[in-house]
Amino acid sequence: MTEHASRWLAPDERAEVALVLNGENAVLEAEPRRTLADAVRATGLTGTHLGCEHGVCGACTVLLDDEPVRSCLVLAVQAAGRRVDTVERLAAGGTLHPVQEAFLRHRALQCGFCTPGFVVLAEWLARREPDASEERVGEVVSSSLCRCTGYAPILAAVRDALGRR
Ligand code: FES
Ligand code: FES
Numbered sequence: 001m002t003e004h005a006s007r008w009l010a011p012d013e014r015a016e017v018a019l020v021l022n023g024e025n026a027v028l029e030a031e032p033r034r035t036l037a038d039a040v041r042a043t044g045l046t047g048t049h050l051g052c053e054h055g056v057c058g059a060c061t062v063l064l065d066d067e068p069v070r071s072c073l074v075l076a077v078q079a080a081g082r083r084v085d086t087v088e089r090l091a092a093g094g095t096l097h098p099v100q101e102a103f104l105r106h107r108a109l110q111c112g113f114c115t116p117g118f119v120v121l122a123e124w125l126a127r128r129e130p131d132a133s134e135e136r137v138g139e140v141v142s143s144s145l146c147r148c149t150g151y152a153p154i155l156a157a158v159r160d161a162l163g164r165r
Helices: 036-042 098-105 115-128 134-139 152-164
Strands: 015-021 023-028 061-064 068-069 084-087
Touching: 023 036, 061 115, 068 115, 084 134, 098 115, 098 152, 115 134, 115 152, 134 152
Parallel strands: 015 084
Antiparallel strands: 015 023, 061 068, 061 084
């Protein structure tokens, strides 16, 4: 909790939001109205994409305390004291994460705008439900939008990522 958290903030007043961002302690400065997506992107972590900005497309998906959320619908101040993991957490030292490799192998992207959200979601599913059924994989993938691929390669990549974990 920050010292600002116990009182109302003016709309343009900035709160200091202390959190764990991609495994590191961090402090975001954000007005009360600022979304987590905008606050994270302002730090230079622009892998979190903004498409619809109203909770439909899933491009902005990040993990909040290990659960996927649409960061365009979460206020930055709501992340105080919590863990936020973005797509940048996955690739270590320039080496792609196995889920990212699966997307590459199956050519599960074209323009790539939706890809960070799908990759974060796929990694969460692989960790949480490594034995997820075909139906469950379809259910999770259908929660986000891709306008390019027709979904078949994304489904194949997610199945592959689950199998390789
Ligand atoms: Fe958040 Fe579309 S930008 S769901
Ligand atoms: Fe273009 Fe999915 S690859 S929106």
